[in-house]
Amino acid sequence: MSEESFELKVVEVAEETGDAHSISFEVPAGAEERFAYKPGQFLTLAVPSERTGVAARCYSLSSSPVGDGPLTITVKRTADGYASNWVCDHLREGDSIRVLPPSGIFTPASLSADLLLLAAGSGITPVISIIRTALQQGSGRIVLFYANRDEASVIFARELTELAAAHPDRLQVVHWLESVQGLPSQEQLKAFASAFASYDAFVCGPAPFMKLTVAALKELEFPRERRHQEKFISLGGNPFGDLHDQEVAEHEIEDAERDEDDDAQEPASHEGRPQGPVRLEVELDGEEYAFDDWAPGTKMLDHLEAKGVKAPYSCREGECSACAVRLLAGEVKMLHNDVLDDDDLADGIRLGCQSVPVTDAVKVTYH
Numbered sequence: 001m002s003e004e005s006f007e008l009k010v011v012e013v014a015e016e017t018g019d020a021h022s023i024s025f026e027v028p029a030g031a032e033e034r035f036a037y038k039p040g041q042f043l044t045l046a047v048p049s050e051r052t053g054v055a056a057r058c059y060s061l062s063s064s065p066v067g068d069g070p071l072t073i074t075v076k077r078t079a080d081g082y083a084s085n086w087v088c089d090h091l092r093e094g095d096s097i098r099v100l101p102p103s104g105i106f107t108p109a110s111l112s113a114d115l116l117l118l119a120a121g122s123g124i125t126p127v128i129s130i131i132r133t134a135l136q137q138g139s140g141r142i143v144l145f146y147a148n149r150d151e152a153s154v155i156f157a158r159e160l161t162e163l164a165a166a167h168p169d170r171l172q173v174v175h176w177l178e179s180v181q182g183l184p185s186q187e188q189l190k191a192f193a194s195a196f197a198s199y200d201a202f203v204c205g206p207a208p209f210m211k212l213t214v215a216a217l218k219e220l221e222f223p224r225e226r227r228h229q230e231k232f233i234s235l236g237g238n239p240f241g242d243l244h245d246q247e248v249a250e251h252e253i254e255d256a257e258r259d260e261d262d263d264a265q266e267p268a269s270h271e272g273r274p275q276g277p278v279r280l281e282v283e284l285d286g287e288e289y290a291f292d293d294w295a296p297g298t299k300m301l302d303h304l305e306a307k308g309v310k311a312p313y314s315c316r317e318g319e320c321s322a323c324a325v326r327l328l329a330g331e332v333k334m335l336h337n338d339v340l341d342d343d344d345l346a347d348g349i350r351l352g353c354q355s356v357p358v359t360d361a362v363k364v365t366y367h
Helices: 082-090 121-137 157-166 186-196 207-219 245-264 300-306 342-346
Strands: 006-017 020-026 042-049 053-060 071-076 096-103 115-120 142-148 171-177 200-204 227-229 278-284 287-294 324-329 332-334 349-351 355-357 361-366
Touching (some): 006 071, 020 082, 042 071, 042 082, 053 121, 071 121, 121 142, 121 157, 121 200, 121 207, 142 186, 157 171, 186 207, 278 324, 332 349, 342 349
Parallel strands (some): 115 142, 115 200, 142 171, 200 227, 278 361
Antiparallel strands (some): 006 020, 042 096, 278 287, 324 349
């Protein structure tokens, strides 16, 4: 079962830099509620592919949910990025493309919190959405560290200058240019962030930048609940559900079979499966659900969908964080995980689309 996709019409394409475009969409009448979003979330686009039919890719929303501006993503070309180049080369005003509703958990719990935003390159995309929204609806201080190759590659350069000038008491923008200062080191990032150790930190950018930045935050003992990072991996499956479903299903069956083989080699006390139906309690969007018939071997997301619960997800492959839950009680096992790190797992975060029960009762919350 796939989440319902929508055909969105492109209403504007703006060139932000030589290799980055912002694409704005018109939300179809009647779908406004489905496309309500939080700053920092992303859309999943069905980019046409001759090889696979669909290349599903996640692109962060750069627009703000505050006001009446259009739904907008910003896409930067990458050297070998088929989808990003296709979007920049082919999408024009008047075109349409299939899109899944907004997803993602890279969003502040409070817009009035003090925010330390560390971005590099196209990592500014979800961050500018957070800045735009927090300045309008929040009251906290915001510090942005933004690294780029050179001055010409700075996305949203003019707007960042204007926002900092309009909110001098709340927004501080610090640009770091590789052409002038070289690549930032972990020690330099640590020195910068040390002045804002009480802030909520959000990190987004290329993998090497995120690795260094998160390591610097850990050295400064930023607690896990105040340290957030956005990760995107090219989705291997097709979450749009109408092409190559058989191949995706076969892939999932193979994963499950491998998982069963792995189970036989591990202590049952850690990875055993319940003998009967499992009780599942879920907190989602202020609602509480409880079911006593979660079948062992059935993924949590699949069970919730079968019960009519509209749980969030995007890729269904364990390759993004849209379906992330936090364990409150019990334990689950993930069949596949390409996005959560050891800190996430230690903090009780699991992927609902890949989680099967290990204990007789499980309680989770979506956040």
